[in-house]
Amino acid sequence: MGIAERRAREKEELRSKILEAAGQLFVEQGFQNVSLRKIADRIEYSPATIYLYFRDKAELLNTLCGETFSQLLAALLELEKADADPLSKLRAGLRFYIDFGLQHPNHYLLTFCTPHHHCRQLEKTPEFEQTNRTALETFDCLRRSLQHCRQVGLLEFEDLELTAQTVWMFIHGTVSLLILNSGDPHFPWCEKEQLIENSLDLVLASLKCGARTGTTKQQHPVAHW
Amino acid sequence: MGIAERRAREKEELRSKILEAAGQLFVEQGFQNVSLRKIADRIEYSPATIYLYFRDKAELLNTLCGETFSQLLAALLELEKADADPLSKLRAGLRFYIDFGLQHPNHYLLTFCTPHHHCRQLEKTPEFEQTNRTALETFDCLRRSLQHCRQVGLLEFEDLELTAQTVWMFIHGTVSLLILNSGDPHFPWCEKEQLIENSLDLVLASLKCGARTGTTKQQHPVAHW
């Protein structure tokens, strides 16, 4: 009994070690430059061992993304239950999303900033379906939160879906640039905390005023390249 | 003299050919799938020839991005001269930036969505310096444009630098997600044009209302992972 338990525990630990090593290497060396061999080297196991835990490289990556989403979703669902006004909760959720990305830069880049050309073949696997469902649920949190704010009159907007997607794009822009360029000495970056809070301020402000009010769509020259 | 001139001209032409072929291939096949051999094949030269023009692959890529963003800068500077109100010109500039990204998705991803681990060794090369200067100048366009709008009372904000960086982050979020996920069938994306225009609307709205007005910074739980 104890033996079986210990085995299961050890197996789970190695699995985690693989995922952790993979995540670290992605940050250190860039996603494309990490091979299964390097991951195996880092944890001092044979490359073949990895195949005992993940069918192939694609599944390893997918798992990495999936785990990230699960954690994020769980935390966001927790935040929803908080006893606070909808706007505060919206802001807290967005802030949480940003912090989460900054604390898991490798997973974030992997999930949102990397072309997933390998997904074609994964689309039918149950793991992928699961990851996908989690992602959609996560986005649902944002929809709900915005909807709440509108219902109680704290925010104004017409199209919920369009608004939610735009808000996500903005916040994603903040997270991804902070991850990628925070250490770049060639650009006079403002202080990180300031950038985050200002992002949240602007996003919420844009929805408070009623975005469309007085805004005229301008004619713009089309870029031909 | 004529001979030397012709030689110099030919040399420059081949250099351009290489860059052009590389750029095309990036668009066609995606960044990761382009090898020097493929570039060489397309222009019907030997792979070794490329090394007469670029020290290594990194330098080739860096040059390519640099040249691409020179085009962006040139176009944005052109837009500045237009005879229009500052707000329209700001909006046109942002729109142009988005379109540019969508039309050069691979260059955009390479420049803004990829960790640049290879830059260490490039930092001292004159090509890199040049690229960097271009990037800073491009960002200056945004600063100037925002400043104009504030001066004439069309927009309100306190910190110019902070605002410019935040605006860029938002717009970058729009571009990068549109590039990466526009074809993703697993997410109910809104129509691309709608997303772009809504992004511009919201960004400008946030600056019109005076972002800080009435916004209270919320206490938020810190994420521990």
Next chain:
Amino acid sequence: MGIAERRAREKEELRSKILEAAGQLFVEQGFQNVSLRKIADRIEYSPATIYLYFRDKAELLNTLCGETFSQLLAALLELEKADADPLSKLRAGLRFYIDFGLQHPNHYLLTFCTPHHHCRQLEKTPEFEQTNRTALETFDCLRRSLQHCRQVGLLEFEDLELTAQTVWMFIHGTVSLLILNSGDPHFPWCEKEQLIENSLDLVLASLKCGARTGTTKQQHPVAHW
């Protein structure tokens, strides 16, 4: 006592299961594509278990071939007992050999069409000795059958051993080409049944006429390559 017996029986059953699964897989997937893991998967045991029954892959294969050819021998011995004239029985035996090969193409290929480089180490094992004895006995059937035919005047030939070996070579040629190329669309193969019967006709005809009669050994140019 009962326990020991049951255990021995169970052990023998698992051994049979392994051999059976291996045989099936060879037919289904071709010889080269069968790994120990696939065999283990099919019987729902661990790959390691196979090593409790067979020293290594080579021994497994050897045993498999040995058992298969035991079946051939048994059937041929049965045919011998039939109440028919010797020539009919010779023909029936050869026909049986051909059919057997076509029904066990992978075993046949493995045994007769594949260089046995691994035999060196196997030569001393009792399993190999057994296999070998079976093969020799099988060939003895052919010798006996030919001898019978000669004794009763149905066939004419001088050297029994030489004749038997030649007949086997011919029939082997028929079997092996039918196995390897029967599905080849690039060659205008005659109908399989025709080829088999014609082979038998020609073989027997050659022995009826007295092969040497009137045949002059021709001078032939030696091939130098």
Next chain:
Amino acid sequence: MGIAERRAREKEELRSKILEAAGQLFVEQGFQNVSLRKIADRIEYSPATIYLYFRDKAELLNTLCGETFSQLLAALLELEKADADPLSKLRAGLRFYIDFGLQHPNHYLLTFCTPHHHCRQLEKTPEFEQTNRTALETFDCLRRSLQHCRQVGLLEFEDLELTAQTVWMFIHGTVSLLILNSGDPHFPWCEKEQLIENSLDLVLASLKCGARTGTTKQQHPVAHW
């Protein structure tokens, strides 16, 4: 001029070296067990170098077979011109075929005794088409030779195609067993030269007597396994 020539010569030499090494290794280690690495090691070149001469392993094998056929065909066509009676020429051709196989055992096994599962993808390449055409032409030599013998009354048979294919099967049986088992100490093989000549004697005898004469197709028990 001299330089280009030398280069071309050197390139051709290396190509030959690769093919030669591959052929040797097939004999020594068995076809399935030869990897590109081993071939590269033997000629003391890098594995990658082989890819400069052959697209992949399949093309290397195909070339090997193709070259063999070409040599065989050329020699057989030469034999056809000889001034001799058709029967002698037929026998000489068959003998030549046997000798050729014994002198190129690796090529022979590769071409005629190995399942060509990899050909599916090759079928459309011009190299494969060429190899195939050569093979068909080679078989045509046999057809013509048999036809000549029949025309001048030296041999009797009904169906030319059926007869040619059967003769080939017989001769192939002789060649392939001699190649594979000539060194087998477990079987009391007759002397090689005797086996060859006896094969030729029997084949020709079977066609002289008129195979069908007096041969009754026997009822035979069907093998059920």
Next chain:
DNA sequence: TATGAATGAGACTTCATTCAT
């Protein structure tokens, strides 16, 4: 007895890069 876990070796293949010519 049976096996889960692990691995060394090796499979085919591609790539960025170098160098003699």
Next chain:
DNA sequence: GATGAATGAAGTCTCATTCAT
């Protein structure tokens, strides 16, 4: 200036085999 030839390193992945439990 241009390149044909060559390669070391690395890529993903499979396999027969071992061993502690």
